[in-house]
Amino acid sequence: MNRIDQLFKEKHHRVLNVYCTAGYPKLDSIQQVLASLQLRGADIVEIGMPYSDPLADGPVIQQSNMVALENGMSIPVLFEQLKNIRETIELPIILMGYMNPILQFGLEKFCKIAEEVGVDGIILPDLPMYEFETEYQQLFEKHGLRFIFLVTPETSEERIRKIDGLSSGFLYAVSSSSTTGNNKAIEDQEMYFKKLQDMKLKNPILVGFGIKDKSTFQSACQYTNGAIIGSAYIRALEHSMDIDLTTKEFLNAILH
């Protein structure tokens, strides 16, 4: 069974998905980051594939993308690093990125290798529904990859239902209209989260963008199944001398 589906079968509340950028802070940090996240209580890990022009991302993740690219990260390098990851990591793994690097790598090849190394889901914020439906959906399904779409506070109810129908794994509810790592108050979004809950959607819902600590995590979890943390963890890693220690302290502060 797909590990994302398995997770949501067993856990419905306070699901914590942590984002990290492949190749950050060091080219080969990913194994250690994944091991620490698994050990210290994360439920899902989202690995960002760095891109020169990450449109939906704020300054923190932009910077991590730039460092990762300078370190030499690329899709082939990442797949090489993930080759034996399933020997030690049981967490569901999601790859997040932008369309262009994947197109150049070859989408079919990308899906095939992602399946082989044990990836469970994909997030591509700049792949719109129309293109997904007409060209790509079958390919992701064929390789057992869940495709996670975003919804925002500005997304109409009708469109949320359509996106929910096309999404699998879970639905990524962007907390406010913004790029990642924003400071907009998540508490103000209660009505929106409640609306999503009341819609009784097919997919579980995780809230992302602006989740940075225990209080924002709890606000997000009140009406949804959990949350996604990205920029705050990247910031913690920036000056880390010991990835496991940093991850332990970071997750403890959020979960306990």
Place this chain on the structure above:
Amino acid sequence: MATVKESQFSVDEHGYYGNFGGAFIPEMLYPNVKQLQEQYLQIMYDPAFQQQFQQLLRDYVGRPTPLYLAERLSKKHGTSIYLKREDLCHTGAHKINNTVGQILLAERLGKKRIIAETGAGQHGVATATVCALKGLECIVYMGEKDIERQAPNVARMKMLGATVVPAVSGSKTLKDATNEAIRDWINNPVDTHYIIGSVVGPHPYPDMVTRFQSVISEEIKKQLLEKTGSELPTHVIACVGGGSNASGAFYHFLDDLSVKLIAVEAAGCGIHSGMSAATTQLGKPGILHGSKSLLMQTEDGQVTEPHSISAGLDYPGIGPLQAHLYASGRGTFMSATDEQALAAGFEISKTEGIIPALETAHAFSVLNDIQFEKEDVVVICLSGRGDKDLATYMKYLK
């Protein structure tokens, strides 16, 4: 009065020109882009809109711009060369044709805040100008590197009341200014309209900006008919960064297959020097800024940093219509190096008494590479004036 025109080079309902175009945008931008897709043609071709737009083009921008027979240049090349004088538009370049159109559109959409990206600063100035005209807040994103090399335009934008925000990410030029403008739009989806300055971005921007700029070729046709008895030239030549002046100058000739459409890209220090912005020569299909087009990039799909002496051509992509013209063979794509463009800029200044923008100088440069017949009628889109480039020109003045 302008009407909706269909041709084999028109955009389809999903925003594609052949294999290029589309709307590859994150969900955060969907409501704004969808609203534009649904309403832009309806708004643009509404008679009341057209009346207001045409009046502003005439009384504020100064249209029609002259079509001038450049006698000394014609004599040198043994043919007839006409210059479409977009440099005489208010603010000094064709960019204002589009900003006048989009500000009227933004008003009808009820937007209160305008954002824009700019490379050479001409689009930034044109946007700041129409925002001042309409009393709307204006924020212009400009690469840090471009802020340095186009200082006069930065001063103009500030004087017009705009806030100029430096883009400090990536290569600190037009590409990064565009990223920052898109991120601003993501963060301010309700009250803000993004006036894109070129024929790039998600559908409907490439088509919308092309249509606003199509007044250039509409006038060329009328003016040529008066001057030569035929509305069709043999050649239309324009420089291409994203492709806005080229798209406007080509638009009404797209289906007149006898007219050679020549787009001139910036070769920088030479196409294969590693310091170039000649997208059709160096690019592969890819996705940037919301559309699929030709894109300069590494094997891994990372967008590469282009180079051109002219900030307005320093862009790693090209509009999807231009990519389609290239791929289909309808357009002929040539290029000029920094050095060739500078030489052409100095030459036109001395032979015609017109200092062209460095961008436009690229278009003039290829006159030397084409063998013309005596009876040819050549139109060059003189997209902008060179005042903003004086500091650069002076460095090379011998």
